Ligand SMILES: NC(=O)C1=CN([C@@H]2O[C@H](COP(=O)(O)OP(=O)(O)OC[C@H]3O[C@@H](n4cnc5c(N)ncnc54)[C@H](OP(=O)(O)O)[C@@H]3O)[C@@H](O)[C@H]2O)C=CC1
């Protein structure tokens with residue numbers, strides 16, 4: 001988690017332009033739909049469509065429950081909004097809400113493998129909205145209502161819950177309430193407070209606020225200790241202006257009329273209102289060890305830095321990911337629906353919500369096991385003021401919360417399917433989640449904690465400048481822009497990039513005071529390899545890769561990224577003239593292929609053309625080492641066209657020999673081979689070889705040669721829809737990463753972060 005004490009601003013993760021570019025790049029938006037069945041042959045079509053499709057139609061007509069077996073319904077949630085309360089931005093309409101709703105849909109998929117589609121309904125008329133949604137039940141396993149303003153949302157949700165026999169859940173109400181309640185329970189525990197005597201003020205009396213107050217009252221909070229405020233001030237008994245029945249239900253018996261008066265002496269303040277709603281004075285007037293949840297998005301009611309300037313005894317939470325203690329409904333809705341869908345629940349009831357609260361609160365109190373530490377940026381968090389709630393990337397959430405929700409659904413009688421083996425269910429849930437997102441997040445965070453100076457060797461190129469700016473913006477360290485200053489400035493101006501921000505530094509090789517030292521260094525290395533002094537001079541003066549790599553070699557930069565303007569092997573040769581292998585290591589390239597929630601490391605995708613058996617064994621060790629450093633338990637398959645001796649051939653023998661070498665080396669990771677890719681990756685096919693030593697599908701694939709490695713990763717990328725990161729260079733004595741030519745700014749900044757990580 002970022003250390004906010006010494007900074008004026010949080011980690012500014014993105015600029016406005018980056019956010020627009022991100023949404024526009026490639027296929028616009030964040031979602032697409034893919035078939036799950038083959039659609040290649042006439043037979044496939046006959047099965048998927050007419051005539052085959054008639055059979056499940058009749059089965060479902062006879063027994064509606066079979067829709068869960070024959071259609072996507074059971075894993076499909078609709079995220080539905082009319083855009084009347086988009087985050088804390090207000091009523092900006094249905095269409096403008098689409099980026100948020102697409103975002104919620106991808107979070108469903110990313111965090112809990114729930115398929116989801118966004119539906120924006122262009123009406124502010126409550127009856128029209130209800131009528132539009134009520135007939136959609138057959139399509140979905142659940143309905144997640146989002147960003148609909150109060151009080152309409154209360155009417156809409158309760159009517160739809162009556163009308164539909166699937167879970168209807170207004171995320172801003174209950175998702176938020178569940179997370180806030182979990183955080184509150186833990187904050188009360190840490191400050192030694194009792195639920196029954198604690199005084200809470202909630203600013204905001206809309207969807208999120210009313211639900212939060214209802215839930216904490218249901219959990220035992222004394223109603224007389226809660227004061228609700230809205231734009232008109234305190235909601236007191238007898239107030240008439242700006243009221244509705246939901247506010248009236250929580251009207252307080254109090255003399256306080258303003259938020260300022262209400263907050264005087266309060267133990268807890270919930271902000272579910274708007275940016276900047278809390279003043280320094282209000283925070284100063286709160287009780288000792290106050291609990292401040294400023295949950296408005298995207299900007300909180302008060303920032304943690306502002307609070308830290310006023311007092312140092314507060315427990316502070318916001319809705320944002322760039323501060324400690326993120327109280328945001330993303331911790332809830334994916335997992336709550338996961339549990340509800342898995343037992344085919346007809347609703348999400350209070351028992352399920354309270355089970356989720358408890359599971360979440362307990363998780364933050366548990367010791368964080370080793371394999372989860374990566375999600376916490378390599379630092380083991382300990383239950384305390386800076387850690388009252390797990391982070392969204394905590395991989396334990398996927399097993400802890402759905403299990404609790406499913407159990408509660410079964411016990412409270414709303415499950416239409418009973419799970420008897422809960423331990424087995426928890427294991428299945430864990431397997432649904434790929435750790436790459438948390439791995440990359442923790443990698444970035446680790447770099448943020450120890451920022452690095454990375455030289456961007458091709459800074460005259462626009463996408464490199466963009467990447468450098470993003471590197472600096474994300475507070476990963478200083479981006480050193482190597483190139484001719486006039487050209488860099490001209491490119492920046494054309495692209496609308498502001499170079500006068502902190503974290504960017506231009507270095508011009510022609511006028512650098514370090515040139516002589518670099519030439520001496522390079523000449524000393526190359527003089528017995530056929531290079532004259534003037535060759536070294538020419539390389540340092542004219543070649544950005546040699547200059548940048550020498551900067552890194554001599555400690556003037558912590559790492560380097562290059563590759564846009566020169567092909568990979570040429571760039572690697574340039575670098576290797578300046579930097580050696582790490583002693584006892586072999587330089588190789590490892591690509592990460594991310595496909596359908598699964599990540600595999602593929603090696604060697606960069607260096608060895610036709611590796612010998614000895615080299616293959618080295619490649620296996622280097623790749624396993626990288627996988628382990630990135631938080632995976634390596635299961636290494638040494639691949640060939642044959643499997644365990646059949647059919648035989650010279651290439652396969654070399655792979656077999658590599659396995660024997662690893663046996664002799666007694667390496668400390670799982671490996672086996674030779675085997676074909678389907679045996680390595682498909683559990684069922686692997687089961688045909690019961691003697692195979694891998695405990696599950698491989699996550700590290702050692703390719704028999706460079707061509708198979710390169711061809712397979714590129715095919716995965718182009719045809720299989722995989723995201724491929726890398727090749728990541730490992731085994732060099734100093735951190736250098738080479739991107740592919742034509743890499744996008746986001747690829748380049750990933751590689752710069754990986755270089756920075758390698759140097760930490
Ligand atoms: N962290 C999280 O997970 C979540 C955070 N939120 C945040 O909570 C906020 C409210 O969302 P939601 O409940 O959906 O929206 P609603 O439109 O339903 O409610 C907004 C409420 O905030 C009140 N309000 C607005 N500005 C102020 C102010 N300056 N002082 C006091 N009250 C104010 C409104 O008062 P009035 O009734 O007088 O108009 C209204 O009661 C948003 O910022 C949203 O981002 C929401 C859901 C989840």
Ligand SMILES: CC(=O)C(=O)O
Pocket residue numbers: 086087088147171172296297319328329330
């Ligand atoms: C997080 C969320 O749902 C909101 O701010 O509206």
Ligand SMILES: [Mg+2]
Pocket residue numbers: 087146147171172
């Ligand atoms: Mg919302």
